[in-house]
Structure formats: structure tokens, C-alpha cells
Amino acid sequence: MAADPSSLPQQVEPALEASPQRAAPIAPASQAAQLQYVYQAIDAQLRDREPRANWYRVSSFVTQLAIALLAASITVITGFQVAGGTGLGAVATNVVLVLSALATLVTLVKTFYAPRELWIALRTYCSDLRDLKEKLEFAERSPDFETRREQVAGDGFAEYQRLTEAYEQTWKAIRERDK
Numbered sequence: 429m430a431a432d433p434s435s436l437p438q439q440v441e442p443a444l445e446a447s448p449q450r451a452a453p454i455a456p457a458s459q460a461a462q463l464q465y466v467y468q469a470i471d472a473q474l475r476d477r478e479p480r481a482n483w484y485r486v487s488s489f490v491t492q493l494a495i496a497l498l499a500a501s502i503t504v505i506t507g508f509q510v511a512g513g514t515g516l517g518a519v520a521t522n523v524v525l526v527l528s529a530l531a532t533l534v535t536l537v538k539t540f541y542a543p544r545e546l547w548i549a550l551r552t553y554c555s556d557l558r559d560l561k562e563k564l565e566f567a568e569r570s571p572d573f574e575t576r577r578e579q580v581a582g583d584g585f586a587e588y589q590r591l592t593e594a595y596e597q598t599w600k601a602i603r604e605r606d607k
Contacts (some may be wrong), residue, residue, distance in 0.1 A: 446552065462581035466588055470557050473592070477557075481550035487543035491534055545602045555596040560587050568584035 505520050505527070567573060567580045 466584045470561050484543045484547035491538040494534045502527045549598045556591045
């Protein structure tokens with residue numbers, strides 16, 4: 429008996445999605461809850477994005493360092509091969525070939541995953557979100573905040589959506605460029 433295909437669990441590869449948490453298309457109803465919702469959305473994005481930014485930062489440095497070390501090793505071994513004798517020539521040539529292949533693979537990984545570009549995009553997005561949060565907190569401390577609460581919440585939510593959409597577009601542009 430065949431299983432119903434709609435009952436099978438569907439799994440999406442997380443690395444292929446720009447964001448597991450999309451900005452809600454509509455704002456919440458209550459005025460008091462609106463601003464709280466914006467704060468929660470900002471905090472959720474920061475909790476999700478900052479560890480990713482750190483991972484891409486480390487990946488960027490590791491790939492850059494690996495490429496530099498492999499290239500330097502190739503140069504040194506080639507120099508020893510020329511200065512050395514005839515006994516190590518074949519071994520040195522084989523080692524240089526292996527190191528060259530590794531350098532090529534690391535370069536391809538760096539090019540495909542674009543860790544530096546994604547790290548910068550994520551850091552910029554997180555910084556913009558923190559700036560928005562500070563602006564909202566500053567607006568809350570103004571003497572006429574209660575009369576402007578709805579406007580502050582609406583403007584804050586609109587800015588949050590704008591920042592999130594800008595980040596998503598940047599992320600997609602980086603990924604499209606790598607295809």
C-alpha cells in the first residue's frame with residue numbers, strides 16, 4: 429500500500445533560505461503590543477543573525493589563512509626543490525601538486541560560500557537593527573511619547589521591515605552572484 433505523499437514530512441535545507449524568520453507582513457493590533465512586537469522581532473533577528481555572522485567571520489579568516497599558508501608552502505617547497513639535490517625532486521613535486529590542489533579547493537569553497545561578503549552583510553544588518561532599537565528606546569523616553577506611541581510603533585515596524593528586506597536582497601544578490 430502506497431503512503432500518502434502529503435503525509436510525508438517536508439524538510440528544507442536551512443542554508444538555502446535567506447531567513448528562517450520572515451518579517452510579518454502585518455503589524456499587531458494593540459498599540460501597547462505593537463512596540464513590544466517590534467522589540468521582540470528585533471531581538472529574535474539579533475539572536476539568529478549574530479551567531480551566523482560570527483561563523484561567517486571565522487570561516488572568512490580560516491579560508492584566507494589556509495590559502496596564504498598553502499601558497500607559502502608551495503613557494504618554499506619549490507625553492508627547496510631547486511636548491512636541493514636530485515633525491516627529493518619527485519617527492520617535492522608531488523607535495524607541490526597536492527598543496528596546489530588543496531589551495532584550489534579552499535579558493536573554490538571561499539568563492540562559493542562567500543563568507544566575507546555574508547559576514548559583512550550580517551554585521552551591517554545586526555548593526556542597523558541595534559540602531560533601530562536604540563532609536564525606539566530613545567523615542568520611548570520622550571515626554572510626549574504616549575501621544576505618539578502608535579506613530580513610533582508604526583514607524584519602527586516599517587523601518588524593521590525595510591531593514592529586513594534590504595538584508596534579504598543583499599543576501600540574495602550574494603547568492604545569485606555565486607551561481
